[in-house]
Amino acid sequence: MNSNPSEVVQDAGIVYIVDDDASVGEALADLLGAAGLEARLFSSAQDFLQSTRPDVPSCLVLDVRMPGMTGLDLQRQLIALDLTLPTIFITAHGDVQTSVRAMKAGAIEFLIKPFGDQDLLDAVRAGLAKDSSDRREASTIAALRERYASLDAREKEILTGLVSGLLNKQVAGELGISEITVKVRRGQIMKKMQADSFADLVRMMETLRRT
Amino acid sequence: MDRITRLGGRSARRFRLGLAWVLVPCIFVFDTVTNYEIAGAVFYLVAILLAVGLLSTRGVIIMAGLCVGLTLLSLAMTPRGNWNVGLINAGISIAAIGITTFLAIRILVAEAAANNARVQLTRIARITSLGALTTSIAHEINQPLTAIVTSGHAGLRWLEQEPADLDKVRRNLDRIVADAKRASDVIARVRTLARGGVSIKERVNLQDVVADTLDLAQADLRRNAVEVDIDIDANLPDVMADRVQLQQVLSNLILNATEALKTESAQRRNVEIRARAGTHDEIVVSVKDNGSGVRPEMLDQMFDPFFTTKAAGIGMGLTITRSIVEAHGGQIWAHPNDPRGACFYFSLPTKDSSAA
Incomplete structure (x- = not known):
């Protein structure tokens, strides 16, 4: 119960609460506030969609049953807009079908009302942690893409050949250039991609191909 | 409906039972003073059949026994005629009384079972x-x-x-x-x-009942994104009614409307509740939706027991609704709504005319 100091310090991020019940929403915001988290309260899914959100790690605490757009609708909409946030659903009914659908669509937790404070805080912290690691990964990928884009066409051809496991000689033969040229170009590619080793380069290409 | 008509004939029932008890001594006298050749005792059947449905099973058996006893007594007391014919006639009479009583009791038992089933169904629907x-x-x-x-x-x-x-x-x-x-x-x-259960009539303000009912139905309405418009004349007099039963009538109609709206797009789910003074000392309440509506040929049947259009329904909701409205001395009816949906009306007298 007692919040240990590390809990309070670590959290930098925003928790968005979307609940049509003012009392529940305020209580949630107060609880998160007491645990040292910044919370923003919205009374409907539409209000949340219309809000401008700062570019910091964040997560969403979402009521399932709301008039107009339900929590599940909002989750779908966010996925469609490519605005996925780690989402914690809260609901009065432990309805299996709904929870399976929510979890399949990527919710990180499904809490049945009324829930324990620690369960919510654990889920929120896991959500914030997931979002910041997602963000780190996204920025890594963006940087990789940028570096890859700086390669010229020939370099990309050579890189593809090398990463697929061909020897310098084989790449040279396939592209109709000398083995020396391949070696020189390979050095330039490593530099442009900021790869420490050939293994590093292969890993980078693997990451790029995955996304 | 059936029940109400029967309840309404309370004095008729008393008259029938009285007639049965008067008939028994008359038949006895007639059977005794006439010759053996006249089988007066078969008329006991009339008295027994009159009493069936008014007396309990035991009551009917006692009456039949009494009739048999009186037949035998008449046989002994009849002064004139052929004794043998008298004996045969008495035998036929007693057999007729026995068979009739047996069959009547079987009908009574079957009726009681049917009645039980109906009570049970009402409870289930509730x-x-x-x-x-x-x-x-x-x-x-x-x-x-x-x-x-x-x-x-x-x-x-x-x-x-x-x-x-x-x-x-x-x-x-x-x-x-x-x-x-x-x-x-x-x-x-x-x-x-x-x-619920016991009906307690009190002065009820319709606006309050509508507000209370909507409070209870609120979550359901909001979940289905149904808009409710309320238009109740503020000058309406109070009605004498059972508040809870009236809530049940309204919530049944609202529930039905909500069901009918489920097929509509969320932008146009609308229920309108109106209340106006009617032509004779009555208030007419209407619950109108713009949902899937009712086909004209269904209008007459839909208040019947077990009539349902819902996959999971048992078709008692509107039946109960109607029996409550009628127990309050009112009427219930429905029209298709223009251009779509259905409109249910029910009337409630503002002067308490029902003696119940």
């Missing part, structure tokens, strides 16, 4: 419509409970901080008090609804 409300009631209670638990946790956390933030603790305690009140209000409304 439970079913309560069941539909339960989900919405559970939600209504769970919301404040969630707020209470969460506020409690938040308050404790503010209290445990160094230094404790008492303003925030107070804010959470205030919210807990307000939410506990909210939960107990919901429970009070449910208890009024569940009390």
Whole structure:
């Protein structure tokens, strides 16, 4: 119960609460506030969609049953807009079908009302942690893409050949250039991609191909 | 309907029973003073058949026994005629009384079973419509409970901080008090609804009943994104009615309207509740939706028991609704709504004419 100091310090991020019940929403915001988290309260899914959100790690605490757009609708909409946030659903009914659908669509937790404070805080912290690691990964990928884009066409051809496991000689033969040229170009590619080793380069290409 | 007509004929029943008891001694006298050749005792059948349905099974058997006894007594006391013919006639009479009584009792038992089944079904339908409300009631209670638990946790956390933030603790305690009140209000409304059973007529303001019913149905309406327009003439007189039963009538009609709207797009789910003074000392209430509507050929049947268009329905909702309205001396009917949907009307007398 007692919040240990590390809990309070670590959290930098925003928790968005979307609940049509003012009392529940305020209580949630107060609880998160007491645990040292910044919370923003919205009374409907539409209000949340219309809000401008700062570019910091964040997560969403979402009521399932709301008039107009339900929590599940909002989750779908966010996925469609490519605005996925780690989402914690809260609901009065432990309805299996709904929870399976929510979890399949990527919710990180499904809490049945009324829930324990620690369960919510654990889920929120896991959500914030997931979002910041997602963000780190996204920025890594963006940087990789940028570096890859700086390669010229020939370099990309050579890189593809090398990463697929061909020897310098084989790449040279396939592209109709000398083995020396391949070696020189390979050095330039490593530099442009900021790869420490050939293994590093292969890993980078693997990451790029995955996304 | 059936039941109400029967109840209405209370004096007719008393007359029938009286007639049966007067007939018995008359037949006895007739059977005794006439010759053996005249089988007067078969007329006891009339008295027995009159009594069937008015007396209990035991009562009918006792009466039949009495008739048999009187037949034998007449046989002994009849002064004139052929004794042998008299004996045969008495035998035939006694056999007729026995067979008739046996068959009548079988009909009585079957009727009682049918009646039982009907009572049971009414109860089931009541439970079913309560069941539909339960989900919405559970939600209504769970919301404040969630707020209470969460506020409690938040308050404790503010209290445990160094230094404790008492303003925030107070804010959470205030919210807990307000939410506990909210939960107990919901429970009070449910208890009024569940009390049901005995009909208690009192002066009822229609506006209040509509408001109470909508309060209970609120979660369900909101979940289905149904808009409700209320148009109730503020000058309407009160009606003498059972508040809870009237709520049941309204909530059944609202539930039906909500069901009918499920097929519509969420932008156009609309229910309109109106109340106006009618032509003769009555109030006419209408519940109108723009949902899937009713086919004209269904209008007559839909108040019948077991008539349903719902996959999971048992077709008792409107039957119960109608029996409540009629028990209040009113009527219920429906029209297709223009351009789409259905409109249900029911009337309630403003002067208490029902002696029930």
